[in-house]
Amino acid sequence: MNKWWWLLLIILCWSAAGFAIFGARQNQTCTDAPPPTQVTRIVSMAPNLTEILFMLGKGEKIVGVTTDSDYPAAAKIPKVGTFWQPNIEAVISAKPNLVITLGFEQQRNLARRLKRIGYNCLTVNIEKVSGLFDAIEKIGAATATQSQANLLVSHIKKKLDELCASVGRDHRIKVLYVVQRQPLRVAGRDTFINEMIELAGGENAVGPTVHKYPPIGAEQVYACRADVIIEPTMGQKDLTAQQDSTLEYWSKFKNVPAVANKRIYVINGDTVSRLGPRLDRAVEAIAKCLRPELFEN
Amino acid sequence: MEGLLTPKKLIIRFVSALIILAAVMFICSFVGTESISLKRIFGPADLQTAVNPDYEIFVHVRLPRIILAAIVGAALACSGVVFQALLRNPLADPYILGISSGAGLGAIIAVLSGLSWTLLGRSPIAVFAFAGALGTVWLVWFIGSLAQKPGTIGLLLAGVVVNAFFSALIMFLISVAKSQQVHATIFWLMGNMAEEDFLVLWLGAGCVTAGILTLFYISPQLNALCFGGNDARSMGVNVAATRTIAFAVAAFITAVAVSLSGLIGFVGLVIPHGVRLALGPDHRQLLPIGAVVGAIFLIVADTLARVVVAPAQLPVGVVTAIVGGPIFLILLIKHCRKVGWSGK
Amino acid sequence: MVRQMSIIEANKLSFAYREAEALRDLSFEVSRGSFLAIAGPNGAGKTTLLNLLCKTLKPKSGSIKIDAVPIESYSTKALAAKVAVVRQEVLPVFGFSVIETVLMARTSHYNQLGFETELDKKIANEALEATDTAQFALRALGSLSGGERQRVFIARAIAQNAPILLLDEPTSFLDLKHQVGIYDLLKTAQLEKGKTILAVTHDINLAAQYCDEILLLGADGNYHIGETKDVLSPEQIKKVFGVKTFVGRLGQEKFFIPLGKFAKGSRLTVVEPDSNKQKKLWHMPP
Numbered sequence: 001m002n003k004w005w006w007l008l009l010i011i012l013c014w015s016a017a018g019f020a021i022f023g024a025r026q027n028q029t030c031t032d033a034p035p036p037t038q039v040t041r042i043v044s045m046a047p048n049l050t051e052i053l054f055m056l057g058k059g060e061k062i063v064g065v066t067t068d069s070d071y072p073a074a075a076k077i078p079k080v081g082t083f084w085q086p087n088i089e090a091v092i093s094a095k096p097n098l099v100i101t102l103g104f105e106q107q108r109n110l111a112r113r114l115k116r117i118g119y120n121c122l123t124v125n126i127e128k129v130s131g132l133f134d135a136i137e138k139i140g141a142a143t144a145t146q147s148q149a150n151l152l153v154s155h156i157k158k159k160l161d162e163l164c165a166s167v168g169r170d171h172r173i174k175v176l177y178v179v180q181r182q183p184l185r186v187a188g189r190d191t192f193i194n195e196m197i198e199l200a201g202g203e204n205a206v207g208p209t210v211h212k213y214p215p216i217g218a219e220q221v222y223a224c225r226a227d228v229i230i231e232p233t234m235g236q237k238d239l240t241a242q243q244d245s246t247l248e249y250w251s252k253f254k255n256v257p258a259v260a261n262k263r264i265y266v267i268n269g270d271t272v273s274r275l276g277p278r279l280d281r282a283v284e285a286i287a288k289c290l291r292p293e294l295f296e297n
Numbered sequence: 298m299e300g301l302l303t304p305k306k307l308i309i310r311f312v313s314a315l316i317i318l319a320a321v322m323f324i325c326s327f328v329g330t331e332s333i334s335l336k337r338i339f340g341p342a343d344l345q346t347a348v349n350p351d352y353e354i355f356v357h358v359r360l361p362r363i364i365l366a367a368i369v370g371a372a373l374a375c376s377g378v379v380f381q382a383l384l385r386n387p388l389a390d391p392y393i394l395g396i397s398s399g400a401g402l403g404a405i406i407a408v409l410s411g412l413s414w415t416l417l418g419r420s421p422i423a424v425f426a427f428a429g430a431l432g433t434v435w436l437v438w439f440i441g442s443l444a445q446k447p448g449t450i451g452l453l454l455a456g457v458v459v460n461a462f463f464s465a466l467i468m469f470l471i472s473v474a475k476s477q478q479v480h481a482t483i484f485w486l487m488g489n490m491a492e493e494d495f496l497v498l499w500l501g502a503g504c505v506t507a508g509i510l511t512l513f514y515i516s517p518q519l520n521a522l523c524f525g526g527n528d529a530r531s532m533g534v535n536v537a538a539t540r541t542i543a544f545a546v547a548a549f550i551t552a553v554a555v556s557l558s559g560l561i562g563f564v565g566l567v568i569p570h571g572v573r574l575a576l577g578p579d580h581r582q583l584l585p586i587g588a589v590v591g592a593i594f595l596i597v598a599d600t601l602a603r604v605v606v607a608p609a610q611l612p613v614g615v616v617t618a619i620v621g622g623p624i625f626l627i628l629l630i631k632h633c634r635k636v637g638w639s640g641k
Numbered sequence: 642m643v644r645q646m647s648i649i650e651a652n653k654l655s656f657a658y659r660e661a662e663a664l665r666d667l668s669f670e671v672s673r674g675s676f677l678a679i680a681g682p683n684g685a686g687k688t689t690l691l692n693l694l695c696k697t698l699k700p701k702s703g704s705i706k707i708d709a710v711p712i713e714s715y716s717t718k719a720l721a722a723k724v725a726v727v728r729q730e731v732l733p734v735f736g737f738s739v740i741e742t743v744l745m746a747r748t749s750h751y752n753q754l755g756f757e758t759e760l761d762k763k764i765a766n767e768a769l770e771a772t773d774t775a776q777f778a779l780r781a782l783g784s785l786s787g788g789e790r791q792r793v794f795i796a797r798a799i800a801q802n803a804p805i806l807l808l809d810e811p812t813s814f815l816d817l818k819h820q821v822g823i824y825d826l827l828k829t830a831q832l833e834k835g836k837t838i839l840a841v842t843h844d845i846n847l848a849a850q851y852c853d854e855i856l857l858l859g860a861d862g863n864y865h866i867g868e869t870k871d872v873l874s875p876e877q878i879k880k881v882f883g884v885k886t887f888v889g890r891l892g893q894e895k896f897f898i899p900l901g902k903f904a905k906g907s908r909l910t911v912v913e914p915d916s917n918k919q920k921k922l923w924h925m926p927p
């Protein structure tokens with residue numbers, strides 16, 4: 001039995017030593033964050049965050065972005081990984097004093113790890129339109145650009161109000177917003193895309209669902225009686241090329257009003273899917289599909 | 298009697314393995330997407346930002362990952378050795394008795410429940426995965442002991458059934474979950490070496506080392522068990538106690554490994570075989586040297602996973618399978634040419 | 642004849658697998674240093690009896706005493722010091738060598754670190770010498786022939802240094818040379834080391850030649866135990882095994898050749914139960 005007691009003793013001593021050495025550091029997170037005015041090196045982990053920073057005038061302070069941050073074109077900045085797989089080493093190599101991430105698991109994980117090492121991180125949740133405005137304000141506060149942030153927010157809100165006014169509230173047009181074709185998935189009611197549709201004067205053809213982006217079958221396509229079908233460009237493909245394949249795909253659903261009336265549109269997906277400061281342009285793009293006659297001029 | 302294992306031989310082999318491990322750890326800490334150099338690590342901090350990125354990357358990103366890979370690799374290898382001995386089946390791996398599906402189920406439940414508290418800085422996924430793994434093992438043990446013939450067949454069957462059932466549950470939960478959560482869970486389950494807090498690494502290393510030491514203490518009994526429970530008992534080995542301790546400890550260190558890094562396959566299957574084919578089936582040797590070889594293997598696999606398709610990262614499980622599979626086949630072919638493992 | 646102290650005492654032993662009764666009220670004693678054969682038809686419970694004697698199974702009723710101590714009060718380690726078992730061939734899945742296999746019998750004597758002492762190695766070597774397997778010491782168990790492997794398992798049992806040796810059909814699947822070799826080995830162990838040997842066997846002729854006593858277990862629960870020359874008779878064999886035999890004499894012992902309906906000798910020989918009418922067809926010179 002001797003060796004078992006020794007083992008127990010060693011385990012207890014080891015654990016105690018561990019807590020003694022590292023336990024103290026647990027409470028020490030990033031205590032020395034630089035004040036917002038001295039934030040000179042920013043890493044943005046999402047394309048919409050990059051756009052926000054540029055619009056707040058902090059574009060030249062950005063030292064790292066993800067591979068899909070391509071707007072504005074001035075964003076020729078070293079890449080620090082992808083949206084889904086951030087590269088923490090690249091982030092550290094960029095020597096940032098502020099890292100901004102989104103709120104989903106992988107990026108929240110990254111923020112946690114960076115905070116533990118001692119970096120200044122800001123996590124914002126941009127899942128709804130209201131979240132976007134909150135995020136802009138938070139980023140403004142973190143970069144000492146509160147006034148620009150407020151301006152940006154009110155600018156976007158004004159544009160949206162104008163749009164809402166021009167499209168009117170009556171007669172909501174039924175929209176099916178397709179995010180994936182194989183299998184067929186659409187944006188459901190609980191998404192920011194839905195908010196954009198409603199802002200643009202439309203109504204989601206699909207009713208409330210369990211999933212945010214539910215896969216739907218052929219009978220639901222018929223049952224929803226959508227007036228308009230919108231598909232965003234997948235990837236960097238030519239708009240016209242996708243237009244052709246889209247029309248061909250939907251031609252088999254002849255009895256759906258959108259197909260019968262040839263109201264199938266392909267729009268640039270980036271502005272919509274990013275939920276960023278170009279929100280007004282995204283909503284406008286959708287509104288153009290719903291009521292093209294209003295935008296003839 | 299030169300073929301026989303002696304304490305001296307074991308110590309020499311073990312220390313040699315440790316030296317190789319240290320060398321591998323050192324080399325691999327300089328491999329990554331960013332290039333860092335030994336000189337710059339100890340150099341001064343960058344003037345403008347008061348930060349030395351080389352040092353940060355080395356100490357806070359590379360070193361923890363390597364230590365984590367060593368811990369998980371050692372745990373999985375030893376656990377594989379033990380399960381192969383207990384089940385007297387060279388195809389056994391640490392996940393055969395439901396640990397993988399139990400951990401997966403725990404992880405999915407954690408994600409779906411939306412809890413956000415942390416234990417010692419570990420996300421709830423890790424804690425639930427640990428609990429799920431251990432709970433499932435206990436369930437399999439319990440069902441196996443209810444079987445008519447207590448022994449390995451009951452356990453194996455119970456493991457297969459529980460695995461199938463829980464896997465189906467996992468599929469069900471995935472299909473009703475929101476896509477983001479699902480993505481996170483699957484990403485976690487595929488095995489990832491996110492560096493951890495040093496306290497967690499310290500405690501994890503302590504748990505796994507204690508487990509391996511315990512298993513080493515009972516390795517003569519494990520040797521005897523390879524001849525079957527009846528023969529072992531006739532030779533004076535307390536079969537029930539040995540089986541219980543071995544099973545519980547192996548399950549424990551596997552659960553620790555899974556909660557630290559997700560599910561990484563092949564290590565627990567290939568390393569025991571490799572070491573056994575090279576050095577013989579004596580568990581007093583298999584366990585310590587298997588642990589070190591497992592650590593080396595996973596460190597190398599993780600390093601490859603980091604750089605092969607940079608800037609993206611492969612899941613470590615992919616690399617272990619791609620690297621481990623062919624190595625295993627070569628070892629197997631080489632060995633089958635030698636007489637000795639005629640099996641049944 | 643003065644009866645030595647019994648090393649094994651079984652009293653009214655009963656055992657049943659579920660509903661099928663294997664042993665019923667079996668009582669017998671085995672004296673120290675004797676060689677007992679256990680024979681009987683399939684299903685009579687021979688292996689069951691062995692398993693009861695090494696505590697792998699627990700009796701439904703009845704008691705067993707090893708060295709005058711009830712078997713229940715032996716711990717696993719203590720029982721291993723008294724009883725060593727050689728079962729039907731077990732090939733491990735992993736390639737242990739011969740010397741490693743034999744050394745495993747000494748597991749309970751290892752030092753604190755879990756390694757063999759010098760004494761253990763000496764005993765193992767002696768066991769290998771005794772079974773004439775020393776030349777295989779470093780070879781893997783799976784690379785030996787059946788007969789050689791069986792000798793290794795017996796060496797392991799000898800290395801255990803237990804006074805009682807239980808063997809379950811030690812010579813099935815072996816050729817004649819190895820059969821005889823094993824029994825010679827066992828007899829040597831009995832005579833030179835004073836071991837008590839119980840061997841389950843199908844071969845009553847070898848049992849007659851080598852064993853002191855035989856326990857005949859019938860499928861119906863009847864049993865007979867005694868010296869081989871007394872217990873083994875054609876009537877007894879017909880009763881227990883249900884087979885006619887041609888019987889002949891070899892010294893004090895008989896030998897039996899089982900004859901079925903179509904055997905060549907079945908029409909030639911006449912088996913007479915009564916020794917007066919027995920036709921001496923063949924008699925080996927003394």
